[in-house]
Amino acid sequence: MPARLSISGETMVSTTSTDVVLRLVGESGEGTVTLGDVMVEMFTQMGLDIYTFQTFPAEIKGGTVMYQLRARSGVTLSHGDGVDVLVALNDEGFELFGDGLRPGGTLLYNSDEFTPPPDSDRIDYALPITTLAKERKEAIRHQLEGEILKRLPAPVNTVGLGALLRLVSAPLEPAEAYLKRVFGRKGDIVVGMNIEALRTGARYVDEQIGDRPTPRVYPVKQTGPRMMVTGNQMLSIGAIAAGMGFYAGYPITPASEIMEFLAKELPAFGGNVIQAEDEIAALGMCLGASYAGVKSMTATSGPGLSLMVELMNLAGQAEIPVVITDVQRGGASTGLPTKTSQGDLNLAIYGMHNESPRAVLACSCVEDTFWTTVEAFNLAEEFQMPVILLSDQSLATRRSTVPPPDLTKLHLTNRRIPDPEELQEGYLRYRDTEDGVSPMAIPGMAGGVYTSTGIEHDEQGDPGYTPELASKMKHKRFRKMEALVARHGRRLVREWGDTGEVDVGIIAFGSSEGVIREATEMAQRESIRVAHLHLRLLHPFPKEPVMEFAARCRRILVPELNWSGQLANWLRVNTDLVVERYHRDDGIPFLPSEILTHIRRLADTDCSSASAVRGQGA
Amino acid sequence: MPARLSISGETMVSTTSTDVVLRLVGESGEGTVTLGDVMVEMFTQMGLDIYTFQTFPAEIKGGTVMYQLRARSGVTLSHGDGVDVLVALNDEGFELFGDGLRPGGTLLYNSDEFTPPPDSDRIDYALPITTLAKERKEAIRHQLEGEILKRLPAPVNTVGLGALLRLVSAPLEPAEAYLKRVFGRKGDIVVGMNIEALRTGARYVDEQIGDRPTPRVYPVKQTGPRMMVTGNQMLSIGAIAAGMGFYAGYPITPASEIMEFLAKELPAFGGNVIQAEDEIAALGMCLGASYAGVKSMTATSGPGLSLMVELMNLAGQAEIPVVITDVQRGGASTGLPTKTSQGDLNLAIYGMHNESPRAVLACSCVEDTFWTTVEAFNLAEEFQMPVILLSDQSLATRRSTVPPPDLTKLHLTNRRIPDPEELQEGYLRYRDTEDGVSPMAIPGMAGGVYTSTGIEHDEQGDPGYTPELASKMKHKRFRKMEALVARHGRRLVREWGDTGEVDVGIIAFGSSEGVIREATEMAQRESIRVAHLHLRLLHPFPKEPVMEFAARCRRILVPELNWSGQLANWLRVNTDLVVERYHRDDGIPFLPSEILTHIRRLADTDCSSASAVRGQGA
Amino acid sequence: MQSATIQPAQLATNTTRPLAPRDYKSDLPPIWCPGCGDFGVLSALFKALSVCNLDPTRTGIVSGIGCSSRLPGFVAAYGFHGVHGRVLPVATGIKSARPDLNVIGVGGDGDGYSIGGGHLPHAARRNPDITYLIMNNNTYGLTKGQVSPTSMVPLASVGAKMDPKRWKTTPYGNTEDFINPIAMAIAYDCSFVARGFSYKPNQLADLLVEAIQHRGFALVDVFSPCPTFNQDQTDEFYKHRTYDIPAEHDPTDRAAAFALACDTKGYPLGVLYKHTTKPSIIEEQAAVRERLHGLGAMEELIKRFE
Amino acid sequence: MQSATIQPAQLATNTTRPLAPRDYKSDLPPIWCPGCGDFGVLSALFKALSVCNLDPTRTGIVSGIGCSSRLPGFVAAYGFHGVHGRVLPVATGIKSARPDLNVIGVGGDGDGYSIGGGHLPHAARRNPDITYLIMNNNTYGLTKGQVSPTSMVPLASVGAKMDPKRWKTTPYGNTEDFINPIAMAIAYDCSFVARGFSYKPNQLADLLVEAIQHRGFALVDVFSPCPTFNQDQTDEFYKHRTYDIPAEHDPTDRAAAFALACDTKGYPLGVLYKHTTKPSIIEEQAAVRERLHGLGAMEELIKRFE
C-alpha cells in the first residue's frame, strides 16, 4: 500500500518517501507526552526527519496537551498542515484539537473514554486502550507481589504505541528493543507485559484495517549523524560553544529549560550558573560578570524581559557586552504562558528610556539556533552592547532532527582590549574611535582602571553633562550600530525560493522560517514565482539586503505572529516599502497552507501599478 | 530710550512693549537661583508674562547653574532666543553659557571674579558684586552683635538685583517692598542693609550706562488673574482637579516635585500619598488603589518608567485605569538627569512584551499641563487602561505666568460601572461590548465579585487559553483603542499658524509647542506660509486630523528632542507621510531661531514634485 | 520603631446571615495537582473567613503568579491575580485607598520571598491592616520544580548524588543557603508573625483568624508541600519536624520570638511574634487627612499661585 | 543554615610596594557638599585599602545611584557605577565570574535598603566574598531630601509641626515606621554585620579592614550624615547616641547580636555579628566545577543528542 503524503490537505502518492503528521491529544500528565516522545524515538531510529509541536496547559496537572509530530524522509520544515493520524485519548482533546485532521485522515481514539460523532470523510479506529492495558496487567497478576503490582501502572502507552506503529506500517522490533531497555531494570515479567501490550495494540488495529488505506512510514538510510534536540537545548549548546562563562537567570516558562540545561553542563566547561532572585538581579549579575571579562547570558520570557529594561539600557550606555535571550510566549502580561508568539519585537527594539545602542537577533529554526546564538555573543563582544536574542515557545520546545553543527565553521569574536602602549599612557575607556568601539580594559589589567557608568561621561568615563559632550558620546556609541550593520548586515539574512523577479516576496523573522519555506515550495509547485527573505538580524536594520530583495518583488508579504504587525511596522520605520501584512496572535504557530493562501492571494491580485519599492522620502 | 526687543538675533524697536531675555549663570548654591526667582517676582508684579528655563548640575552642590528668564508683555511662548542681558557671576558660567548672548547684548559680570575677554559687539558692565556686598555688610557691623553678624550673609544677591533692575530700567520700589517683606523678621538693620545694597547695585550700573542703549522693561496693566507656576506644579494641580484620590511614587529628578507637592496638598482633598520603596511598588500600589475604585497616579522619569514596564502591561491586560506620568530627562540609563529630552516616546508606546492597550498623551506647555493631565485621568477612566502622560524636565521646572484654569470648563469622566440589573444576574467583568469597554465592578458592590487578572481570560475573568478566546478577548481590548481615537482624536490635537494650503507644516508634540509657535510666527512675518499641528494624543494615533493637516502642507517638518526621531518614526508607522526630520538630543530645548532655520530651508527647497501625502500602502 | 495611638482591627463583616465556609467557594474548581498542600490552605482559609464572618463583597484577595497565586479565583470574593512578586504593593494600594475593605494577600515562597522579597520589609514598616498568607512549598511549583529561597537542598560541596529529575537548576546540589523568613519578618518588626502547616488545617484556620483580626500587617507562612515537584520537603518531612509553640512563649518578646524562629531543631507552629502598638500607615494617613479636613478647595489652591 | 568546609578570605594584594592611602585616590575630586559625611567614609576606605594592601588593579568597586554611589569614581581602582539599587547583583556577578578579584559594593541607604533591599537577603544567603558598605545618611541625598527607610521622622499622628523645607514628601510627619537594617542583616544570617560612623574614621577603617578580610559577605552600615538635607540625623545626633560595642559581646552569638541590634537606647558601633562557617556560593561553585573538571567537551555534548 503506498504511503499517503499530506501537504496542505492535498494527497500525493509516493512509493518511497514518507511524510506523516501524527497528533496525540490527551489529559496532561496522562502519558500523552511520553507516547509522543517514544514515537519520536522510533521514527528517528528509522532515519526519518522529525519536527514536533506541543501545546501545554498553563496548569501543572489537568488540562489537555497536544503533541504533534511530523516524520518525513528529507528535511522537515514545519509541523505540517493537515494531520494524517489523530490519536485522541479523551473527549476534550478531540473537541479542542480534532479539527486539525485532514479530510480522509485517520482517527485512533480511546473507545473506553468516548465515541466520536461519525464522519464519512474520516477513517476511524476504536481502541479500548484502558481496557486492553488493564487486561495485560491482569494477565501477569499472579506472577508479581502485591506491593509491586500495586505500583505498576497498566501499560496504556505501550498499547497505544503498538496500535500507532501498526497503523503507519512501521516495524515493531525497534519498539520491542526500546521496551527492553526501558523496563529492563524492572525484570522480565514487566518487560514481557509491555511487549504483549505492544503486540495487543498492533493486533487490535490490524484487525480493523481491512483494505482501508493507511499512511505508511518507510525507513530511510541515514547519511550522517543527526541530533534530536529542542530549540532551548540548541540555544544552550550554542551559548557554550560561543564561549559563555557565566549564566544567571530566573525560572520562567518557556525559558527555564535553558537554565536547567546550563546548570548541568556549563560547570564542566569552567562556567558558573546562578539562579537569581529575579530577572533584574539575573541581568545585573550578567553585567557584573561581563564587566569582569567573562561572556555572559541570561534567558527569560516576556515578563522577565520587561523587568530587564532598565539594566539593558545600562548595558547599552556603559557599553557592556551581554546576551539576553527572550523565549517569547503568548499574550501580554501573564497572558498565554505556554503558547507561542512573536510579540516581543517591539520591546526588544524599543524597550528603553531615551536611546542607547543594542542589537536584536532572532533564531529561525532549531539548527539555526546554534549559529544565531553564537552570532549574538560575537556581536555583543565585537560591539560591546547588549544583544537580544529572540526565540519563542514553539521553537524552544520543538524537538527536531538536525545535522550537528560543524564545529570547524565556528568562529568566535572577543572584545577589543587595550593594547599595552595604550595602557601605559592615559588609557581612555570610552575613546572616540572611528567605528565607535573603544578598547575595554578588564579588571586585572594594570593601567586600565576606569569606572564604568551609565551617566553621560567623557572618553575617560568621568561624568559630564555639556550638550557638546552628550552629543559627541552619543554619536560615538551609535556609530557602532552603523559599523555592525555594515560589517554583518548582509550575512545575517537568508534567502529562499526563486531568484530574479518574483510576484511575491516574503519578509519574515524568527521561528516561522520553516513554515514559510514550505509554503514557498508549495507555491512554487503551483508555478507562482515567490521568494523569501528571512531576517536573523532585526536591529540595527539590514537595509541593503532588504532593499535589494524588495527590488525584485512585485508584492511583499510580511507574516508574523503578533497583534499589530511589529515587523511590518519596523520595515516602515526603516524603509519606504509598501507591504502586505498578515498577522495574528492567538498562541499557535503558522501553518504552511495558511501562508500559501496569502501567497496565492497576492500572486493573483492585479497590481500592475503596485511596486513594493518606493523612492525614499526626504 | 526705546526698549530693544530681541527675537532671533534681530532687533526691533518699540515704545510700549517689552520682550527681554535675561540669563543668570553662576555656581550652584551661590544664590543664582534665588536671584532669578526674585527677578521673576519683580517682573510678574509689573504685569509681564514670564517664561523661565533652568539647567542644573547633576551634583547637589558645585557645578554651574543657568537661569534664563524671559519677560514679555503678552503671551510668552519660549525662553527666548538671543539673550539680551547676561549676568555672569563666575568665569565658568560665562564660559559655558556665555555664547547665548545676542550680538549687541549686555553683559553684567562679577568683576571680583573675572574679566571677560573684550568684545566690541557687546556692552559690558563690571560689577564688583562681592566687594560691594561686603561693604554694605561692613557698614552695619557696629550695629549688630557678633553671632548674628557672623551668620548674616553679605547681600550679594541684593546688589545684583539692584544692578539688574537698573539695567532694564525697572523701578526699584517693588524690590524695596519685597526686601522689607523677606527680611522684616530680621529687623530694621538687616532690611536697611539690603535696601542700601539694592541701591548700591543700581547706582553702580547707573554710573556706567551713559548713553549706551539698554533694554527696557515696561510695566503692563494686568487684565485678569494669572498664576506663576511650574509644569510640575500645574500637573499636580490638574491631577487633584481630575479627582485623583491616590498617589504613590518614588523620588527621581525631575519628577520628585510632583510627589512633594501632592504629599502636601492631596490629603486636604481626602487623598493619600505613599512614597513607595521603588517604582514597581509605586505602580503596584496605584493599580491596587484604582482596582479599589480610586483614581490613581504615579509620576517618574525614564529609569522609573523602565521599571514599570511589567506592571503597565498588567494594567492594559487586566483593564485597570491608571495615569503614569513620565517627566522625561536627558540621556539613556542615568544619562543627563537634570537635562531635558523627548526621548521616552518609544518606551511609552512600545514598552511592553506582547501587546495590550494603552494611551500616550503629552503636555505641551505649563497652561496645557493642567488640561492634559485631566484628559489623562478621563481617558484612563473611560477606557480602563493605563495612560502615560509625558512631560519633560524643561516643562516641569519651567516657571511660567499663565491664566488660571477656568474650572467651569472642567469635565470629569468616571469609569463605567455595572448597572444594578447586571449585578443581579451573572455579572461579567470583561463583557465583550461594542466599544470594548466593560463595566467594572468596585469592591463593595454586591454581585460584582470577580478576579482581575493579567492571564488571558474569558468574559468572566476566568483563565482560558484557546486560540479563539485569546483572539476574541484581544480584539475586545483593542477595540477600546479605536473607540478612544474615534471619540477624542480630533479634540486632542491643536492647530496653529496659517489656515489653508501652506508651504511648511510642522507636526510636533510635547514641551516644544511654544518654541514652534514662536518660530511659526517669525516665519509668517517673513511671509512664509506655515502651519503647526501639535499632538496632545500620541497613541492611539489620531490619524484623521493628522492626514487632514498633512493634506494642506507642501512639506512637513517634524522637530523633536531625541536621537532617532521617534515621532517621525511613529508617523511612518501610522501614515504614509514623507516628513523632514529634525532632531537632536543633547539635553537642551529648542530655540525659536533653530526651528525657523528649518522652516526657511523647507520653504526654500524646490520640491514641486514633493507632496507630503502619499496614497496609503495596501 | 515608634508607637502611636492604637485602634483595634476594623473588619468589614456580613450584616446579613453568617456565612459557612462553603459560601466562600467560587464556581471555579482549583486546578492544583492531587495532593497539593494548597487544598488544605484553601479550606483553612474558607473556615477562617467564615469564623471572622467577613463580607465577601468587601474583601479583596490579592496574589502574584504561581500555583498558590491562583487561589483568589477559587474564592467568591473580589480578587486580584497580578504579576509575579507584587502582592504587597497592590494590597497596600487597596488598603490605603479603601480602608473599609478587608485585604488578604496570598502567594508562594518564590513570589513572596524571592522576586517579591524586597517589598516585605516595607509592608512591615508601613503596617497596613493586611493579612499575608504565604504557601511555602520550598520550591517553584508552577515553573516545575526549581529551588526557591526556602528550598532545603544539600550543598554542592557535600558532593551528594542528586536525583537528575529533581531540583533542576541545582543538579549537583545547591550553591546557596536557604533563608529563614520567620526570623526575617521578626527583624522587620512585622507586627504579627505566625507559621502554619497545611496538614494542620484547624490550627491553620485559627492562625488565619487571629491574623485577620490582628490590627496591622500579619504574615502567616504556611508549609504547604508540593508533592509533584518537591520530594524532599514533603508533608511527612514536616509532620516529623514541626511542633506547636509552647503556651509559655510570649509573642510580644521580640528576642524570644527571634530565638524561636532560629530554632535549628524543628519548626515551631503558631504565633511567634506580635507587636500590637506599632503605628500603621492607614491610621497615620487618616491622621493627616483629618488634620487637613475641610482645607481642600481647588479655587484656593489655584489662588495660591496667583 | 548549612555549613561547609571553610577557607580563609583570599585577597588580591599588591605584589610590589605597599600602597599608602593616597595612592588609592583617583584624579576625580569628590563632588560632595562641604561637610558631607561621605568624605570621612572615603578616607576611611582609602586607609582600609592601604592596610589590606589591596591591588587596585584587581579590585572592583561597585555602586548604584546616589551621592554616595559616586564614590567609585574617586578611587583609583576598577569601578562600576550602575543603576539605582543593583549593587549586589552586579557585585555578585563579578565575584562569581572572577573570584580572583576583590569586590567592594558601596551605596546609600535608599539604594541599598529601599529599591535594592530585595537583593540583600539573597546576597547574604549566597555569601560571596564581597564587602558592602552603606553610607547611611537616613535620607535620599541626591534627590534632595526625601525620607528613606531609615529616616527617623516624627509620625504624622504625633501632630508635630514640621519645617516646610525639610522632609519634603512627609510634610505632616512620616506615615511609616523606619527599619533596622542591622537587625535585618542578622536575620538574613549575613555572615558579617558591622556598623560604623563617618565621624569615627579610625574605627571605621578598622571595621572595613575586618570586613574586607572576612571570608564571605560583609555588610558595614555607616552613619554618614547629610548636612545639606538631613538636619535631624546629624553628626551631633549620632555623636550623642552611638556607643562602642563592649568587648565582651560575642559576635558569633546570633541571639545576642540581634538583641544588640535592637537596642533602643543607642546605636552600637563595631562588629555585631559573624558567622564564620557559613557556606559561600563562590566555594560551592568551585566545588561543582571541580567535580566536573575535564568533562567539558563540545563534541561530546553534541554527540549526546545524536
Ligand SMILES: Cc1ncc(C[n+]2csc(CCOP(=O)(O)OP(=O)(O)O)c2C)c(N)n1
Ligand atoms: C516576572 C516573572 N518572572 C518569572 C515568572 C515565572 N514564574 C511563574 S510562577 C513562578 C514561581 C512559582 O513559585 P512560587 O511563587 O513559590 O509559587 P508556587 O507555584 O510554588 O505555589 C515563576 C518563577 C513570571 N510569571 N513572571
Ligand SMILES: Cc1ncc(C[n+]2csc(CCOP(=O)(O)OP(=O)(O)O)c2C)c(N)n1
Ligand atoms: C530607578 C531609579 N529611581 C530613582 C532614581 C532617582 N534617585 C537617584 S539617587 C536616589 C536615592 C538617593 O538616596 P541614597 O541611595 O540614600 O543615596 P544618597 O544620595 O543619600 O547618598 C534616587 C531615588 C534613579 N536614579 N533611578
Ligand code: SF4
Ligand atoms: S505543582 Fe506542586 S504546588 Fe503546583 S499545584 Fe502541583 S502540587 Fe501544588
Ligand code: SF4
Ligand atoms: S546632599 Fe547630602 S549626601 Fe549628598 S553630597 Fe550633599 S551632604 Fe552629601
Ligand SMILES: [Mg+2]
Ligand atoms: Mg512555591
Ligand SMILES: [Mg+2]
Ligand atoms: Mg541616603
